[in-house]
Amino acid sequence: MHKIKPAQTISSAAIGRALDQLRTVVKQRGLKSSAVRETVAEVALRRPGHFSVDDLVSDLRSSGVIDAHPATVYRVLPLLVEAGLLQLTLISTGDGARYERAFEREHHDHLVCTSCGKVVEFCFEAIELLQRDICERFGFELTGHIHELLGVCKECRTTDAVT
Amino acid sequence: MHKIKPAQTISSAAIGRALDQLRTVVKQRGLKSSAVRETVAEVALRRPGHFSVDDLVSDLRSSGVIDAHPATVYRVLPLLVEAGLLQLTLISTGDGARYERAFEREHHDHLVCTSCGKVVEFCFEAIELLQRDICERFGFELTGHIHELLGVCKECRTTDAVT
C-alpha cells in the first residue's frame, strides 16, 4: 500500500503526448479535430487535483484563450476520459461529477473525511488483485471500479471531541 | 469471499423489530411518531432488491395504504438509513439514489455489468480488513465505504461477440 504523491504540474512535452493520444481517438472515431476540444484538454490536464465541470469552465474563461460553453465542455469530457487523459472520480460530494488527470499518473483510490472533506489518495495493489479475483469468480471481465473509503480524519476527531 | 444470498422477504416479526429500532431513533431525536413514516418503513423493508425513490413511491401508492408525496419519502429515507433499516447504495446508474434493506441482512458490495445492468452481491472479508488497515495507516476512523466493481458479464461478452 502506498500514498500517492500529489499530482504535479504536467510538462509541456506530456501535454503534447496527451494531445496525440486524443487525436488518435478522434481519428478512430471518425471525428474532426478542433481547437476548442484541444484547449479544453490542455487546460484540464494542467489543472491540479480534483475538479468539477464548473471549475474547468471557469478556468477556461479566465485563461482568456477560449470561452467555452458548459454544454461544450460536457460534450468534450467523455472523449477526454475515453482517450485516457482524464478520469471520472466520484468523491461522493453529492454535487456533480469530479474529474482529475489520469494521463501519466498512477491509478489510485480515495479516502475521504466526511467531516472536513480532506481527500487522501492511495493505491493498494493487494486490493486491486482481489478485485480481479472476485470478478473472475463471477465470470465478469473487470473494466473499472469505484472504491472510496469514508471516514473521519485525526484532526476532525480531536476538534469534534473539544466541541 | 462469498456470494450473498438474495434478499428474501422479511418476516413480520423482523418488521416489528425494525419499527422498534426506528422508534428508538425517533425518540432519541426528539421527533414524534407518525403513521406515514412507519408505513414508508414497512413498505421499503418488504421490497426486495435495490430500489429507487420513485419505485418506493409507486409501491406506496399501489399498496393502497397511503399515497405519500415524493417530498415526504425523501424526508423519511435518511431517517430510515440512520435507524439502520435501509442502506444507500450507489449502483452507478447515473440516475438517482438506490436503496436496499440493511436491517438483518449481511453487509455486501456490488459487481455490476455495465452492459446489461446485472448486479451481483458479494462480501469479501479480506478486503474489508484491508480497508480498515488503510484508514488506520492514514489516521482516519473508517465509517463506511463505497465499493463497486464494474465489468461485463459472461452472457454479455458472448452476445456482444456475435453482434
Next chain:
DNA sequence: GTCATCTTGCGAACTGTTCGCAATTCCGTC
C-alpha cells in the same frame, strides 16, 4: 382540550446535465 411542535402535501425552486437547432468550423476534393 389546549398548545406548541412535528409532520405532511403541494408546488415552486434548484442544480447538474442533456438536447435541439442554427451558425460555424473543419477538411477532403475539385
Next chain:
DNA sequence: GACGGAATTGCGAACAGTTCGCAAGATGAC
C-alpha cells in the same frame, strides 16, 4: 483557394432528481 458535406459549437430550453417554503394536519405533554 473555393466548394460542400459532416462534425463542432454556442445558446437557451428542457430534463430529472432532489430540496425548500409554507400552510394545513397530526401528535403528545400538560
